[in-house]
Amino acid sequence: MKRDITLRINQRDENFTIDDADTLLEVLRDRFKYWSVREGCGVGACGTCTVLLDGQPVSSCFLLAARIAGHEITTLEGLSEGETLHPIQQAWVEERALQCAYCTPGFVLSVKALLEENPNPSDDEIREYLAGNLCRCAGYADILRAVRAADKKLRA
Amino acid sequence: MANFAVVGQSVYRKDAHQKVTGQVLHVGNIEMPGMLHVAVLRSPYAHARITRIEKSKAEKIPGVAVVLTGAEVAKMPGVDPHFGPAFRDQPILAVEKVCYSGDPVVAVAAVDRRTAEDALQLVEVDYEPLPAVLDVLAAAKPDSPLVHEIHRPAKAFADLAHVKAGQKSNICYQFKLRLGDVNKAFAEADRVFEDTFSSPPAQHMPLEPHVTLVYLDEAQRINIWTASQTPSYVRTEISNTFGIPMNRIRVRIPYLGGGYGAKLYAKLEPLVTALALITKKPVRYALTREEEFLTITKHKVIAKIKTSIKNGEITGRKCEVYWDTGAYAEIGPRIVHKSGYTSAGPYRIPNVWIDSYCVYTNHVPAGAFRGFGVPQVIWAYDSQTDMIARAIGADPVEFRMRFALNEGEAFATGTPVKSFGVKQALEEAANAVEFSKPSEKLAGTKLRGKGVACGVKAVLTPSISGAIVMMNDDGTVNVLSSTVEMGQGSETMMGQIVAEELGVSFDQVHIVQPDTDITPYDTITAGSRSTYHMGNAVRMAAGKVKTVLCEAVGKKLEVNPDDLVAQNGRIHVRGNEARGMSISDAFLIKFGSAGTTITGEAICQPEAVPMDPETGQSEKCTEFWFPSATSVEVEVDTETGKIRLLQFYSVGDTGTAINPRHCEQQLLGSAITHLGLTLFEEMIFEEGQLVNGSLLDYQVASFKDLPDSFRPIIVEVPHETGPFGAKGVGETGTLTVSAAIANAIHDATGVRIRDLPITPERVLRALAEKDAAAVKD
DSSP states (O other): OEEEEEEEETTEEEEEEEETTOBHHHIIIIITOOTTOOOSSSSSOSOTTEEEETTEEEEGGGSBGGGGTTOEEEOGGGTSBTTBOOHHHHHHHHTTOOSSOSSHHHHHHHHHHHHHHSSSOOHHHHHHHTTTSOOTTOOHHHHHHHHHHHHHHHHO | OOOOSSTTOOOOOTTHHHHHTTOOOOGGGOOOTTOEEEEEEEOSSSSEEEEEEEOHHHHTSTTEEEEEEHHHHHHSTTOOSEEOSSBSOEESSOOSEEOSTTOEEEEEEESSHHHHHHHHTTOEEEEEEOOOOOOHHHHTSTTSOOSOSOOOBOOOOGGGTTOOSOOSSSEEEEEEEEESOHHHHHHTOSEEEEEEEEEOOBOOOOSSOOEEEEEEOTTOOEEEEEOOSOHHHHHHHHHHHHTOOGGGEEEEOOOOSOOTTTTOSOSSHHHHHHHHHHHOSOEEEEOOHHHHHTTOEEOEEEEEEEEEEETTEEEEEEEEEEEEEESSOTTHHHHHHHTGGGTTOSBOOSEEEEEEEEEEOSSSOEEOOTTTTHHHHHHHHHHHHHHHHHHTTOOHHHHHHHHBOOTTOBOTTSOBOOSOTHHHHHHHHHHHTTTTSOOOOOSSSEEEEEEEEEEEEEOOSSOOEEEEEEEETTSOEEEEEOOOOSSSOHHHHHHHHHHHHHTOOGGGEEEEOOBTTTSOOBSOSOTTOHHHHHHHHHHHHHHHHHHHHHHHHHHHHTSOGGGEEEETTEEEETTEEEEEEEHHHHHHHHHSSSSOEEEEEEEEOOOOOOOOTTTOOOSOSOSOEEEEEEEEEEEEETTTOOEEEEEEEEEEEOBSOSSHHHHHHHHHHHHHHHHHHHHTOOOOEETTEESOOSTTTSOOOOGGGSOSEEEEEEEOOOOTTSGGGBOOOTTGGGTTHHHHHHHHHHHHHSOOOOBSSOOHHHHHHHHHHHHHHHHHO
16 A cells, blocks of 8 residues: 655655555665665564664564655765764774675664764673674675774764 | 785775765666666476466556567567576577476566566466476486486687587586596595585575666667676677677676675576567566576585595595586586596595486576585585595595695696695695684583694686776876676786786776777686786786887987886886886877877687596696685584584685785684585475565575684695786685584594584484484494
8 A cells, every 4th residue: 555654764754655565675775765774684683784773773674664654764964964974983983894785774773873872881791782693795894993993982 | 915006905905985984886776777676586396397388468568668578578679588608498488398497488578567467467378397406416317307408509708619519318417527446546545535515506695686677779789787796798699699790789897795606607687678679669577586586596515425435545536516406507516527527535545436427307497606516516526525524534634634635746637737725725724713622521421622724625627717908198097897796806916916017006097987989898707816816917908008108208218129118107117217218208298199099909718628528637627726615613503503603713715815814704604605605505396486585585604603713824835827826716715614614623523514504403313313223233
């Protein structure tokens, strides 16, 4: 069934018609061309399609858009301002926390939620929180350093 | 080492900004007006004859452009319905029979994916099941049912020129190595060790699944955007398959979301090209993760290894290695050859016998996976080498050091080794984990132990990399190269080498992404070959540009061009920076006009001496070797069988590290991926059906698997003909992980695991068997 919904995406109110079967991922990519949101597994298991729903990380491939009408979505496009990178993104570059970088948008958004919820997390807390985001280049060591560096930047 | 300006510096990645903002171009972001989407019906049977396909209902669904079968592809004029890099054995869509569960049978192109999927529901296919060939050892026997009646060599690569046609067998290729008299060594030995090791099929799992977009442009040329590691090969394959001239095909590759070998050779391109030719519309096919599982795998391998010891010396080693290449050979024969010949290890052994078999079965096709088969053979030989050392009371590190080849000694192939830092790597690994100091003995049910392993891979030889370097009159540079940036940092590597050679800053060098209209031939982005081959090509091409500039400046200043150098954006007399001019001025004196370019082209094409087909002997079987060592300390919970990695060191001889930080990243990242492949990754088949084909059921290494303590360690044994002494590093970290962990588990518990993955269940069963044996004694 078709229906009209409103979503606040990256600080903009958007009104549009969806099919009940449309996932949030399909809406963000196919309709709004937010290319940072990427499908990796289609079953909510890899974290590649992570976006923030009212500030909390969710797998957009596994969420029907119809269920979240009226809520607020942040994609990676909503993080940096023009050419200025968000401190987490800066840390990602400086600590080389990216290789193929397909996982990067999902990781950066998960880390944003982590550091807002729990500033100065322990290594164990970082490992636990990010266990749902996969990196097949397996740059976890670099990512761990980047999270620590981002946390320092954000608390400075 | 010489003093370099850019080489050896850990500059930041060229692609960092666009990647960290998520705005990087992937094939999946490219949309075209009227673009169609694809869904594919796949075989439920491992082996069956197709008796009927009924598709008329599907064709009537609004929005469906075409419903295509293999029989129709075979009737397209001038089209060869089969493709493949070693044998032309893989149908674009199944013709007459299906060869694995997951084999594509019918394709629909429609206005959107859901419509295409709906249409597939209305397609009916009847099958007559055939005997399925599912066990690699049974498949290799002469009485096995056949997967393919004929073998048709593809003739696509010089190094596969020796694969043969015909043969009523599932063995599509066999590599043989014979050195000395191994049977005599066994007969005269004090002790003979005989073991069998297995490693399972597994998934590459690039987070970006395969995706291909094909359209015909206004000149009716075939344009292909594809997530591939082989732009040049894809163009050749499409040309051969469809009978279309090379310059009527354009293949472009943007950034890949990982490859790891999954995206080599042709995958979706032939099918999507067929659909685009038929519909005359842009067509994109993006695999789902579930389809990815049914497209390509890492080879399952069974390795039998027999080693003799006489007076404490290794006197002979016989290796029989069986590679389950699945329903289509893919690049299996190259893996069976290139990795097969290293199966006895980097050791001085006077008598060696290797038989390495590439075997068809009715499984998902297997291809190259980061490490190209070498992790599977090192799993066998460096597990057994450890067992032998411990059995004869030798220290496992000292034992390996005694027999590891020294510079200039002959490998089992007869090739003298050069730039062969295997001992240095092993020594670094052993020191890092303090191997000589035993692990702490804990009270309770947890046991700790240490393990090492070493091994070596040889780069694919011969192979070819061409490059064009175009310098602009403002001193900036465009590099035209078909090397694919898939995360490994090749753009950064090329940028550093070209900047060094031309004396400009790294930021002034732009790397043009692979585009077969403009970037020259490159064999493949894989096998840790790009830094050496493409690095040399871009360096030589840049050198030619420099020569042209120096000649112009030399003429003007009346100095010998050989006395000029390119440094800091200037061409000047060596040792006298004032006597020279800026690059812009050099252009101006040459051309007298603004906006000009100078272009240099070069090809790096190392040759090998073909191996003797009966003995595998060759004066030069490879251009370079890349040695690897891993050391670990593990803790085994004897109540649950769970393995915890306390310490983990990944060591590689990279030659000169062009970008040390990125080399470390390759060493550690590839090793941690292999932790997952060692401890839990396995594609499980029942009667030829994959039962864990989704990321819900198939686990890969996550943040939770990062060891407690870890460090990558670079060993630099420069290569005399590498660019600035560099070799390769993309796969090094994968090679020795599995054996090091099994060796540490043995050190901790006394049990020996011979089958991957080393699951808690396997550990517990081995511990129980050990306890039962102790009771019996």
